[in-house]
Amino acid sequence: MDYTTLALDPGFGSAIGRGIGAIALYAVVGLVLMVFGFYAIDWTTPGKLSILVRNGAPNAVIVTASGLVSMAFIVVVAILSAVGKLDEGLLTSLIYGIVGIVVQVAAVRLLEWVTRLDIGSIIESDKFAPASVVVAAAHVALGLVVAFAIY
Template sequence: MGDKVEWEILRDNVVSAAAYSCVGVLLMILGFVAVDLVTPGKLRQQVWVDRNRNACILVASNTLAVAIIIVAAITASQGDLGEGLLYTLIYTVIGIFVMALGFILVDALSPGDLGEVLMDDRPHPAVWVSATVHVGAGLIIAASLL
């Protein structure tokens, strides 16, 4: 009987890992789309073709922040898969919205067009401000869950 319980636990853990992984990757893609919507130009082109460091830093910070929220939501779910997936989805979408709003607010408070500055080929220190807003928003939401 002990072997059966271990196999059931393993099966449940594999299902949970697969479900959270799928939802997590989809949410990270949604975060990428959100960054693309609030910045000028095509982000895929900026990152993978043009190798724009500013765009890469912004996307990386957003993806990291989304992952932080996902980890906190999974930790807070206390084992119920359906509830955990729902909480992960809700809190991460809130986080993505807050990060996009943070970008828009920093843009409004900054001289010039922040989106244009960040998408410029030349490295610009303003990208670190936006990146920090993204990671900070992710940490705040994560802390609210734990």
């Protein structure tokens, strides 16, 4: 009868520990970037998005949600592009993430200016405005462009 022993490599536990630590650190960097991204959208968009979203303004919800999705694309690709040692990867993610968020917000504001959309009145309206979908699409599209520029 052939008996085989199932055993883990001696370094398995420490490798798992390092991996869990890396996940936690990247999660913190990702959270910091997402919060920064939210405030970047809020500061550069007319009106107070957080209040409008809390009050249920449909266009503010659409624009904010799409902005957060676009920020997530940028943060994920910034983390994905981070290679090397953990400290270098975290710093690279943070730098690329911040630059990507700034570029994305500036590009969306420029696109709104070029299209002459009055984003302030759109997001403050209690009635759904189809133009909010255009702004949302711009957020997502430009977020993807910036994310792939990072990669």
